[in-house]
Amino acid sequence: MAGNHFDGPITIEVPPINKNFNYWYVGVGISYNLASLYKTNKAASRSKLTIRRTQERYDDASEQTGLAVQAAYVRYIEAYEQLVTRKKNVELAGQNYTVIANRYKNELALITDMLDASNSKLSAEVQLANAQIDIAFN
Numbered sequence: 001m002a003g004n005h006f007d008g009p010i011t012i013e014v015p016p017i018n019k020n021f022n023y024w025y026v027g028v029g030i031s032y033n034l035a036s037l038y039k040t041n042k043a044a045s046r047s048k049l050t051i052r053r054t055q056e057r058y059d060d061a062s063e064q065t066g067l068a069v070q071a072a073y074v075r076y077i078e079a080y081e082q083l084v085t086r087k088k089n090v091e092l093a094g095q096n097y098t099v100i101a102n103r104y105k106n107e108l109a110l111i112t113d114m115l116d117a118s119n120s121k122l123s124a125e126v127q128l129a130n131a132q133i134d135i136a137f138n
Contacts, residue, residue: 001026002027004024005025007022007023076138079135082131082134083128083131083134086124086128094121097117097120099117100113101117
């Protein structure tokens with residue numbers, strides 16, 4: 001900092017002294033808040049805690065994402081296994097229907113047996129369609 005200060009006559013004396021004083025000064029001004037000595041440590045520790053908490057949230061979100069991907073993959077594989085099972089079910093229901101239809105034609109089975117075989121074949125086909133839908137969904 002630098003400054004110039006001009007004082008006029010000295011009026012506190014009786015009689016007043018008619019002297020003028022001019023002061024020139026140069027210096028360095030330093031200002032420091034002493035409270036910051038205590039606040040800085042708290043702010044730094046608060047920032048460290050915030051960073052750690054954010055890192056933990058990121059790790060948790062990353063882990064949850066990995067688990068969700070793994071679960072979706074498992075459901076996808078299970079859907080394919082269900083499709084294979086349902087295809088076999090349709091094949092067996094078709095064979096059963098053919099056998100029951102031949103017996104019915106030869107009058108060795110009742111109409112209720114024929115209806116049961118037809119219903120089981122239809123149910124197997126519906127389950128196959130649902131398995132195909134599950135694959136597309138997963």
